[in-house]
Amino acid sequence: MSPADSGEVQTVVAARRLREARSVFIGVGRPSTAAILCRMVHNPELVLVYESGTIGAKPHRIPLSIGDGELAETADAVVSVPEMFNYWIGPGRIEVAFLGAAQIDRHANLNSTVIGDYDNPKTRLPGAGGAPEIAASCGEVVVVAPHSPRTFVEKLDFVTTVGHGSTAVITDLGVLEPDADSRELTLVQTHEGVSIDQVKEATGWDLAVADEVAVTEPPTDGELSALRELVSR
Amino acid sequence: MSPADSGEVQTVVAARRLREARSVFIGVGRPSTAAILCRMVHNPELVLVYESGTIGAKPHRIPLSIGDGELAETADAVVSVPEMFNYWIGPGRIEVAFLGAAQIDRHANLNSTVIGDYDNPKTRLPGAGGAPEIAASCGEVVVVAPHSPRTFVEKLDFVTTVGHGSTAVITDLGVLEPDADSRELTLVQTHEGVSIDQVKEATGWDLAVADEVAVTEPPTDGELSALRELVSR
């Protein structure tokens, strides 16, 4: 088997994060892949919740949208969007939320609205979607994002989502978690072959580094072959 | 066929009231019988709505409760109780409401809570149920009640439901409607064989009487036989 690329490592690490979780709220893309992978190799009972209203979806393939037919057909329950937000997300019934973001700051505030000025944007992004209330309500937030100074910024252009106290950030370089005292996102883990300096250079603020930085246990053959099989479906 | 008794006349007159209606909100008892009768003889398209959540129920028999199985099985749609009140009743989607009451005053305020003092009641009644919001929201309210000074009172012991501007009251003696100017319930119709004085005596306030008091057209053979057949099912 060819070695894992950095994106695969990121997905595998995100999947491991859900090993003990009961339920996870996911959007499309890498978070969805990670959550499905987790159901395949670690935690078959993991409940996948998509904001389209599907609770307990069991997709066999990676969905393109959060509302693909397979999600509705395999879900334990399908509810309306108002019910999803009011009865399920708002009261904090979903343990973990996987979110993406175009920008993130050291306090895990997220921007998915606009790059540049709101009224004269350089790049108009999709907007809030479910993120603000999902981040505020779920017990734990995991941001999955590519590590670059464009994404990890000193100051957000727009605060779409307020940082959640227990946010972890899983990137293609390593893992950031909030420091127990400062609450600032701190490098706690690097992926194999990634140096601390490399992570600091890819971060737009002066990244704090934990006293002990763990090195990611590389994807096992089982994880990697399951991931590749999933992606190929 | 034996002549109609006063209760039958009341039911027939109530059923006629729904001849042109699109939808009616009904509780159990005489209102339910009248609405089903109306579907049988006048208005087969009439939509029956019960607060149990059944919209467009088509009962063949008179239900004992507002949630009998036949109502759910024959309904066009069955919704939760919160949805019934928030999406259907509150916005005034139901044209006519049939209500009962233990006491009614000249402004069509209704009491279904208590006779006597609230904290030391002489008779504790069931309480508000759906009546206050139903009366406030439906386009027209029809109160179906037995005519006696105990029911038609000068002053309610408790205001459960605020009188609706376009309330009609159908009793076993006649029909009251609000006067165009005073808005006070006024006798506009007596059933055959009932005198105006008889109605005034059965009313606990000094009942206003319209300049022209109509006499109820007696139940036709078709109405009466349909009613009797319905009751016997």
Add this chain to the structure above:
Amino acid sequence: MAEIVPLRDAVAGLVHDGDSVALEGFTHLIPFAAGHEILRRGRRDLELIRMTPDLLYDQMIGMGAARRLVFSYGGNPGVGSLHRFRDAIENGWPHPIEIEEHSHAGMANRYTAGAADLPFAVMRGYAGTDLVEHTRVRPIACPFTGEELMAVPALRPDVAIVHAQEADHDGNVQLWGIPGVQKEAVLAASRSLVTVERVVDELEPRPGGVVMPGWVIDAVSEAPGGSQPSYSLGITRRDNDFYREWDAISRDRDRFGAWMDEHVMNGVRA
């Protein structure tokens, strides 16, 4: 994930003296078996919450299990009075009970607020009625239009108990037919018990089916016929004759007590 346990154990573990308990089911799927088990376990000082107290709360009130009643319509539907409910309020028998009453719309919105973990819900209602001074509501102004509406406080029972047709072995539950406020009651409560007609290998999706995943439920107990004399659509029928008979049984304190001893308490009564 819901544990599937005998009803006796579920009630013993989930319902304590002094709890606020909502046994819901709007005409349909009323959890009689669970309510009776609460009586057999001798639970006392309960705050009983239910939109329509019905025969079940008439029985629980008459047996002295209720300290307080929160409700919106306390009648025997289509028949008349709930005599034990009336006797408690009118005569304080077997002991006085506190009451807090609302309209149906108010109670329904209180449950939705509880299910959403919000402290209140907004509605149009109560204004102009005498309910305002006898219950817990507060006016609230729309911050956009200035219109004055009414706020009702969320219901957050300690325990919700509902009845459904089916559960699977993981405790996922499905009910169908008139859904009432059962989902809201379960989601609003700190703990929950669902009694079911039957446990099946797999829930077959049904028209009108309301599914509650096992992981929002604490316990599921098999209780075939457990909603009688109300009914479980497709499985049992509403026993309308019994609803009529209850009027005479419940009218008299002694006859009521004898009936409960024979049919519910089975000699368990303290």
Add this chain to the structure above:
Amino acid sequence: MAEIVPLRDAVAGLVHDGDSVALEGFTHLIPFAAGHEILRRGRRDLELIRMTPDLLYDQMIGMGAARRLVFSYGGNPGVGSLHRFRDAIENGWPHPIEIEEHSHAGMANRYTAGAADLPFAVMRGYAGTDLVEHTRVRPIACPFTGEELMAVPALRPDVAIVHAQEADHDGNVQLWGIPGVQKEAVLAASRSLVTVERVVDELEPRPGGVVMPGWVIDAVSEAPGGSQPSYSLGITRRDNDFYREWDAISRDRDRFGAWMDEHVMNGVRA
């Protein structure tokens, strides 16, 4: 009672220049056929309301039909940007549009308030975000606990348009699968149009079926395949390939225009 009319007539009668129009459908059942008919009828100055603008509003914005956009997530799900949406906001092409954006929870609650004919809804959200100063929300205090929450104003579109699998001849509609906010949108709007895959003699109750009676709908139009490239569960499949292809088609103004002329406008374009 809903009239069953050809789509062309329904759109001509119900959608006017300047209207606020909500074409809803959350990923599933997006009413593309109706949106395209609005374009062919040449409607202009619309306030387009939709939680997820998706390809349909990308097309409508790109064709210049929108004066204003009310939304919560303007992306091509799983693919990336909506290029016409971006071009309008970033470059004012084909003309500048106003935007009002919310979170999904905010939009969903705005629809529920509209469906309930209440002026606002209450939720937890927005606080601390920059959305507060760029959209219409107001803090509101719980009158019981003092907690500060957020009020969002009701959505009351002039017209709601949704797609469903089936209608009967009386215009009663049933949809199943992901229900989104379609029922709320129809109930919140002054007028409504439902396009359906097929008209059937009788609606067969389905698991997950959401039924809207014909008397809350103004018009029903048959539009087989009318939700493509999104889908109608059980009848059509989501055309994920087209969602990917749209990225390239929509990226270039000329290519977009040519595509719309060929596939949507059929020479109708003014």
